[in-house]
Amino acid sequence: MVFAAAVAVAFSRVDYDWNWPAVWGYRRKFLQGWLVTVAVSLSALVVSGLVGSVAALMLRSGNSLVEAAARVYVELIRGTPLLVQLLIGFYVVATAVGLENRYVAGVLLLSLFSGAYMAEIFRGGLDAIPRAQIDSGRAIGLTPWQSLRLVVLPQAVRLVLPAVAGQLVSLVKDSSLLSVIAISELTLNAQEVNAFTYSTLESYLPLAAGYLMLTLPLSALARWLEHRFRYEIA
């Protein structure tokens, strides 16, 4: 509330010529950009979940070579800016392997980025399941795969939900950087409208609103899931 009031006061003091009609003329452009952002984010959300799962399993595979490979991936991705990854990934790597569709490349690069964070979240969740639970699963004769599916994952999901939700919200916002490889998503379109109309605030405020329309439902969904999976630890 205090924060909202402070922002309202700040805006009221700004000496600025509002020109909403100019930007309103580009409303279709905003909508198209927003739809691309939705599509790219949702795709990357699914793919990064897969990438994160595989990398997490690799991180605790017990095979030191596999673990080292996954560790290098995670540290390399988490230690470098997404901007650099996108530029090198698209203009150098994707070009070299003949991947010309920038949308596919963009989703893959974003997924690799987010997947590294997901991997560490998943690994933490799996590691948090007590040894006694694994032993109990073995004692009743479960195979390692059954133990993962029936005992470990259902408990780990509940533990990682808040962190995963946070990561997904970040992923949606990080998709704005895809503008640097000329993917026509919401941010790129807002930048273009700004360039056409010189109405900076009128271009970027709808941009913020567009991301909130994605991230708020995502957070709400995560809270609802967290509530559904809630049970006390024995």
Place this chain on the structure above:
Amino acid sequence: MNLVVTDLVQRFPAPAGGGRTAGSVTVLDRLSLATGEIGTLVLVGPSGGGKSTLLRILAGLDMPAAGDVAFDGEPLPRDEEGLRCYRRTVGTVFQAYNLFPHLTAMENLLLPLVHVHGLTEAGARARVQAPLERFRLAEHAHKRPAELSGGQKQRIAILRALVVQPRRLFLDEPTSALDPEMRAEVLEMIAELRAEGRQFVLVTHEMAFARRVADEIAFVADGRVTCGGSTEAFFGRPADPRVRAFLATTLVP
């Protein structure tokens, strides 16, 4: 059952310190043991003596570094796949945290029946109903472990091991984590099952209970069985001075 253990060795990596590569700690040191034809074997002895380590090997949870184990002349498998099949024919209950916290008591009971032993959900429910009622647990079947008392949790855990119709049960200090009043209900259940001919190998610190249910007792200390044999002989006139000292401190009535 008849159990023969020969020169069993188990080592664990020593806790590493100061960045040096640590060696290993020998927990079982050429442990040997041979029982007669008995129903219940109780393992007793000081903490850290190797009781639980021995029980885990007998239950097929860990593979020994060396040595042989044979129940009724049948040696334990030496590969994980074989041990898993073996574990499906026996039941094991630990000191605590046996139940899966995300499942209700009923779901905990059904899980091995449905996913390991191939029963249908309805068939599994039919099988657990009578035991649940017999041990007055039916009214708690819909609860998650967090809503159960410690004694109820352990009794559900014993039931879960029991409903798959195992050849024998391995119990690792099943009452050590419980309050005294809950200990009694769990021990009573074990005594009842033993009276109807169930076979047990159990680790316990409850000496009065050990005396009541054991056919034979093995005293495990320093990774060996230093004294073993019939319950009467063990409590009557132990030859081993360490056993005498142990019994003196554990307040046998």
